Amino acid sequence: MSTSARGSVTIADVAREAGVSRTTVSHALTGKGRVDPATRARVSDAAERLGYRPNVRAQRLRGGRSKTVAILSALPPSIVGENSEMGFLIDLAVPAARACLAHGYAMLLVPPGAPPEHLDGLDIDGAIVLDPREDDPNWAALSARGITVVTIGEARGVVPDGVLERGLAGAETMIDHLVAEGARRIGVIVSEEQHALSALLPDAFAAWGWRRGDAEIILARARASDGTDAGARVTAELLAREPGLDAVYAPLDAFAVGAMQAVTASGRRVPDDVRIATNYDGPRAAACIPQLTTLDLDLPEMGRIAVAMLVALLDDAPVPRRTAPAPRVIVRGSTRAGASSGPVVSLG
Known part of the structure; x- marks a missing residue:
């Protein structure tokens, strides 16, 4: 059996091993086209024996998708960046990124304050926008490109494809x-x-x-x-x-x-x-x-819901609205009777 070394096995190697055409291999492994069950099983067995790994980039090019989405906030760096170390955005984005991977997507975290022209250079299928506002230039850039958008929260003048409703956010x-x-x-x-x-x-x-x-x-x-x-x-x-x-x-x-x-x-x-x-x-x-x-605020669950909505929309399954988890109060010294104030650390 003449095949390439493991790790560089091609679709042609799988075709030879299974005794079928490369087109049949492609259809069998992607689920596209008509392939009878016996042939599909034979191709899958051949691919597994040879250690074939599909070329994800090529698949994305053929499908016309980047399989990448972005997450960004319309809030300024003074709120979600700088000394806050992007905590809010990171707490939301990491669980969202895990959810993206489970759906076969990669996630790009766009830093707060990034110029809107930077978005024009990103090859993305969709975006999640936190705390939108009508005059946000990044929202305008996404809208102009026809990018599928889910917003976390809603604002007047912003009409996304899906909204994760936060109501009064607690x-x-x-x-x-x-x-x-x-x-x-x-x-x-x-x-x-x-x-x-x-x-x-x-x-x-x-x-x-x-x-x-x-x-x-x-x-x-x-x-x-x-x-x-x-x-x-x-x-x-x-x-x-x-x-x-x-x-x-x-x-x-x-x-x-x-x-x-x-x-x-x-x-x-x-x-x-x-x-x-x-x-x-x-x-x-x-x-x-x-x-x-x-x-x-249960940011991990909020991120997972937003990703599920976006992926469904990208697959042409309308999910116009869902509701974010209900917040609960974490009581600490600033409101608890009997505590006393001390020095305040400046985190501008």
Whole structure:
């Protein structure tokens, strides 16, 4: 038997071993075309004996697909990059990448702040976009190319192929926790940029009558691109304007760190005078003293669901919407009665 060395066995070697044409081998191994069961079994046996491994690149070229998808966030580097070490994006992307491999896809992680022209050079079949916003240039670049997109969260003006709905991303759960801890005047800091949550929360608060249980909700906005500094500045303004403020909820963790800096600088204590909470349970939250109360968002499951949606869409199976896991509160010292504030580590 004359074949190439193991590891470089070709489709021609398998064809000779099985006594069929190369086209028949291709059809038998890919499931395309009509091949009778006996011939298909003979080809499979020959391929296994010879140690044949298909040329994935060639298969992708023939199929017109790259079998690669991208994951990216519309949030700026000051939120998901820099000193946060892309924690949120990594916590989401690693389980998503594993799910991609199980479906035969590779995943590219696009760093926050990457210029949109970089996307034009990526050979991708689809993309997962976290916290979309209408004026995000990367969204515009993907849309212009006709790339299949699943968004995690939704925003006005963004019409993807599929949406993993996050609702209010646990905001009601966290505010209920603050109320249960005794908060009665809660400042909520969202981004000026119209990301999914910052666009949805004001409407929700208005529907609630700007109250949640026994507490009044006071909305404030800060520029996400200014990160921790913006959170500190807006919190200082809230404290000056609202002397009875006894809690701050900032879904973006950079804002929450800034809030703690401002509260401490004002001479108040966390949580005895002002309780502070955020959404993402990452390095910023852990570095604060006391540590920030956060949400368990179940990012691994969120990533797996988004991948399953995207793969189904790429296979022409419509999956317009699914729902993200329900968040739960991780209670730590920043809202727990009896804890006391210490130095705040700056993670701008």
